[in-house]
Amino acid sequence: MRVTWPAVSCDREEVKMAATGQEAAAMDSISRVPPSVLQLRNDADTGEHPGHEEASGNVAPAPKRSTNNNDGGVETAEEATEPAEPDINELCKDMFEKMAVFLQGELTATCEDYKLLENMNKLTSLKYMEMKDISINISRNLQDLNQKYASLQPYLDQINQIEEQVTALEQAAYKLDTYSKKLEAKFKKLEKR
Template sequence: MAATGDESAVMDSICKAPAPPTDLQLTAEPEPEHEHEQEHRRDDATENPKAKRPSTNNDGGVETAEEATEPAEPDINELCRDMFDKMSVFLQGELTATCEDYKLLENMNKLTSLKYMEMKDISINISRNLQDLNQKYASLQPYLDQINQIEEQVTALEQAAYKLDTYSKKLEAKFKKLEKR
């Protein structure tokens, strides 16, 4: 049965697709319905004479085996050179980016080291000041102890004064009682 319209276009595209070099390409030759399809097939046959061999069998529905051909290859050396150049540019970019990352890390480490040195200096100063304060507190401790003793004595003296005041009031009250009698 002959291929029509879209089927014919699909079959033509299948026939034109390059086959891998080790595969055999088996296609059925559909009968052309239009003259331009017949001319197109003639052009294909003249472009690649090894690809299409005329069938000796007159039966139109029988598939024929065709010799596999490799598609025309562009200059491999030029393509390889181009690929290596592009890979070189890519790797240069990657290595440059990596180097820049390491430089950035190095700068960050230097800045961090400087900050830690500043913090170390600050902590040393704080430690010295704290030691000075502790020494001053230790030198003031006897005076603070004396102040505490004086405070205790003042409290005891105050209590004694209250007791004395209460006692004197009682005595006064007794004395007034005795006078009235």
């Protein structure tokens, strides 16, 4: 049962528990208000008047008040029950299980990243091995070409010498041609005389 005063709303048991000694005795005397005064205060708080309960048909019945026979009709407060707190051990266990799942996921993702990097490194090393083989083959081919060129070099030198001789022979042929033309011209002059 909650007692409502003009500016304060609290449980009797809470007030008694908070007060000690003379304060508790004073609070106990204050809480022993006649039921009619309490009923009037409750009706005033809800905005209802004592005679209106019968007039309205859909008004809920007033809550039952338990009375203590020893106090002569004095109201007693019902103990407020707080909702039961969940077990801390269960909450900790649940938290640790979820944290373990989270960390397991993080570690799994990290392991997968490292596996991916490992596979990429393996593929890269294979590509480099292929490129190394290709470069070795190119180097061998260049060495073969250099050897063939070196073996052909004497023939190329001979070709250059023959070309020089041909050019010299060509010049000699031009000279011989011009000399023969001059000789022919002289011969024709001699014939005319």
